[in-house]
Amino acid sequence: MFENEALRLLVAVAECGSFTQAAxxxxxxxxxxxxxxxALEQRAGGPLFDRxxxxxxxxxxxxxLHRHATEVLxxxxxxxxxxxxLHAGQGGLLHVGAFATANISLVPAALRALRDARPGIEAVPAEGPTDVLMGMLVDGALDVAVLSDYPYGLPPADGVTTTVLCEDELYVALPRGHRLAGAEPVDLGELSEESWIQSAYGDRPTMFAEACARxxxxxxxxxxxxxxxxxxGYVAAGLGVALVPSLAARAVPGxxxxxxxxxxxxxxxxxxxxxxxxxxxxxxxxxxxRTAADGP
Incomplete structure (x- = not known):
């Protein structure tokens, strides 16, 4: 209803007590x-000043109206x-998404460096699988995300640009008493009789299934x-084995x-x-x- 410039004019006249001084x-x-x-008084439905x-x-x-005008301005x-x-990159909110193991050390190290370099920026972290994070980027809910092509590959998305950050080797986690615990490297075929602890669901082909086939x-x-x-916990109990990315190595129990x-x-x-x-x-x-991924 009221234009910002009209509200500024109202405040200026009120402070000056004069049309001439406000001008x-x-x-x-x-x-x-x-x-x-x-014109402002006409919009307001009546006089705003005593002459x-x-x-x-x-x-x-x-x-x-002056009270509301000062609040709006x-x-x-x-x-x-x-x-x-925000546009100078020196402050504001930054919504950052990452999958679980990236949040063990990689993303926290980068966010700590960001806090030290630009303390005015407030990072707002979000965690989820890659397909969910990509959807959040497309919807504008994230400003940046760390994604993985495992286990299903990287989903395409319009309006999003991806660049390679690093390669992450996959290890197999075994209980300390396992017959292969002291052997390196381990051929996947030697684990053909094991149960596998996984989080991947659905019928889509995965890199792990392709490796088993090989x-x-x-x-x-x-x-x-x-x-x-x-x-x-399941691996430690001897109920199965699991693939673990190197990013998660420091979180693996003894x-x-x-x-x-x-x-x-x-x-x-x-x-x-x-x-x-x-x-x-x-x-x-x-x-x-990128610096955090390169390591010390």
Whole structure:
């Protein structure tokens, strides 16, 4: 109903107590101020100022509108400041998505470096599988995400650009008393009689299933456990074995042993995904993620 410039004019006239002084402050002519205030009063449904012999003052209706005008203008000023630091990459919210094992060390290291370099940026983390994170990027709910092509490959998405971050080797986790716990590397075929602890669901082909086929077997039993702590617990209890990415190595309990595998195809590729028009802060975090992935 009320234009921002009209509200600024109302505030200026109220502070100056004069159309003429308000005109000087805002670089208007006195007649222009009078016309604009008259138009504002028409929109407001009645006078907003008492006209005095020398100057003007707000009447009750004017005081009511003035209160709202100062609140609106203050909010707009704060929004302008927030947008300025956001577009400069120096502040604002940054919504960051990552899958579970990327949140063990890779993403936290990059976010710590971001906090140290640009303390005005507030990271808002989100965790989920790659397909969910990609959907959040498409919907605008994320500004940057770390994705994995394991186990189903990287889903395509319009309006999102992905770049390779690093390669992540896959190990097999065995209980310490396992017959192969001291052997490296382990051929996948030697584990053909084991139960496998996995979180992948559905009938889509996976890299793991393809690797098993290359080794000449199909897993005799798959136990579906989503959380890594649960997977580790099942392996430690001798109920099965599990593939574990190197990113998760520091979270593996001492009751388990990680062994390399002979199949060179058993690795995953990590990607950084950004909207086609990314925030400067998202680009900076992408660079910090690359540094964190390269390691010390």
């Amino acid at each position: 000087d402050r805002l670089n208007y002519t006195q007649s222009s101020v009078s016309r604009r205030i008259a 005095l012999p020398r100057g003007v003052r707000l009447n009750p209706a004017g005081r009511a 203050d909010r707009l000023a704060r929004a302008e400041r927030e947008l300025a630091v 080794a000449g077997f199909s897993p005799r039993k798959v136990i579906r456990i989503a959380e890594w702590s649960g997977k580790f 009751t388990l042993v990680l062994c390399r595998l002979t199949d060179p195809a058993l690795h995953r590729t990590l990607h950084v995904a950004l909207p086609d028009a990314p925030l400067p802060a998202a680009l900076h975090l992408r660079d910090l993620l």
